[in-house]
Amino acid sequence: MSDWYYSNTVLLQQTLTTLLMALSIQIPMRMGVFSFAGIGAFGIGGYTAAAAMLHLGWGTFPSIVLGMVIPGVVVYLLGLIIHKLNGLYLGMATIAFTLIVAVVAVNGGELTGGAAGLFGALGDLTFESILVVTIIVIAITQLTESRGLGRRIDAVREDPELANAMGINVARYRKLSFLASGLVGGLAGGITTLLRSTITPAEVNFHLVVLALTVIVVGGTRSWFGVVIGSVVFVWLPTLVSFVSEWEEFIYGVIVVLAALFLPNGVLGVLRDLWHRIRTRDVRDTGDEPVRPDMTKVES
Numbered sequence: 195m196s197d198w199y200y201s202n203t204v205l206l207q208q209t210l211t212t213l214l215m216a217l218s219i220q221i222p223m224r225m226g227v228f229s230f231a232g233i234g235a236f237g238i239g240g241y242t243a244a245a246a247m248l249h250l251g252w253g254t255f256p257s258i259v260l261g262m263v264i265p266g267v268v269v270y271l272l273g274l275i276i277h278k279l280n281g282l283y284l285g286m287a288t289i290a291f292t293l294i295v296a297v298v299a300v301n302g303g304e305l306t307g308g309a310a311g312l313f314g315a316l317g318d319l320t321f322e323s324i325l326v327v328t329i330i331v332i333a334i335t336q337l338t339e340s341r342g343l344g345r346r347i348d349a350v351r352e353d354p355e356l357a358n359a360m361g362i363n364v365a366r367y368r369k370l371s372f373l374a375s376g377l378v379g380g381l382a383g384g385i386t387t388l389l390r391s392t393i394t395p396a397e398v399n400f401h402l403v404v405l406a407l408t409v410i411v412v413g414g415t416r417s418w419f420g421v422v423i424g425s426v427v428f429v430w431l432p433t434l435v436s437f438v439s440e441w442e443e444f445i446y447g448v449i450v451v452l453a454a455l456f457l458p459n460g461v462l463g464v465l466r467d468l469w470h471r472i473r474t475r476d477v478r479d480t481g482d483e484p485v486r487p488d489m490t491k492v493e494s
Contacts (some may be wrong), residue, residue: 206321211386213425215402216380217335220421222371223340223410226351230284230403231272231372232379234292235265237398239380240387241299241306244315245389249305254388256316261384266376266379273372274484277365291404299395309395312313317388324385331378335418365435410455413461 199206218232220268243261246252252260276287300308306312338347347367347437356425398443409428416419453461 196337200476203321205291205433207389209425209429210324211382211389212332212405212409212429213421214328214382214385216406216421216425217331217418218375218382219406220410221247221338221378222375225257225367225371226348226354227368227371227405228281228373229375229490230270230285230288230406231291232286232375233398233402233406234295235376235379237295237299238268238387239383240398242380243384244312244393245305245446247315247317248312254319257317257388258381258384262267262377262380265380265383266373269376269379270369270373273369277368277372278486281493283372289400291402292319292398292403296395296398299322299398311392311394315388316391316439319389323374327385331381332418339417375408384427393488408450420461427461
């Protein structure tokens with residue numbers, strides 16, 4: 195086990211950082227906010243953490259915290275401006291924000307290292323420390339998926355007008371989704387940068403949007419566990435299909451298309467359906483009547 199762990203440490207770390215990055219998109223998506231601002235936050239967080247370490251001489255932990263706070267504030271302010279947009283218009287606005295972050299990085303002079311980026315910002319990070327941080331983020335995310343808060347978020351996503359009529363402040367939830375996206379995206383960017391010790395404008399681009407979307411679509415959009423599944427698939431898949439060399443991207447594309455066509459709720463949806471069928475079969479075998487859950491009102 196230890197030999198496997200040491201030989202795959204980089205992949206394990208990459209799985210966790212990909213998971214955090216994808217969560218920065220999935221969290222607002224669960225509230226019906228089709229925003230990619232978390233990718234821009236990823237870039238801001240990465241540059242902030244690297245600059246804090248290289249220019250200010252800060253340690254690993256303070257640099258990562260600053261890499262969370264600044265993009266969190268920036269993305270929240272962005273949300274105050276564009277939170278009324280919906281669908282494609284909101285998606286395009288946040289993609290533009292991500293591209294602007296890359297342009298600012300190129301023209302940032304000594305602060306961002308220009309087109310060459312920043313080098314030498316190597317943090318004191320281990321897989322265990324990243325795992326602890328990721329578990330904390332997942333635990334907080336789980337709280338937003340359960341009980342009253344989870345039902346309110348579902349109502350905001352499914353029918354905003356009805357949610358408003360029931361006393362739920364939809365605008366506040368949408369704005370907070372930008373804040374959460376910025377904090378988690380910045381955290382992912384800071385950790386990733388201090389692991390690699392470098393960040394360049396080319397790393398903060400549209401390809402991260404595509405990666406995050408494919409992780410969410412394949413794994414499942416409605417729960418953090420779907421993001422875990424998608425992250426594992428797309429981080430570890432290259433090690434399984436490396437023998438096809440130039441056909442690797444084609445295989446990725448086929449997987450995404452098949453998931454979109456036949457797995458509308460992702461792999462997590464399939465697992466849930468399978469579990470439901472198993473439980474239903476067990477109930478039939480024992481002759482017990484299934485217990486129906488109470489229909490609880492959405493709390494305001």
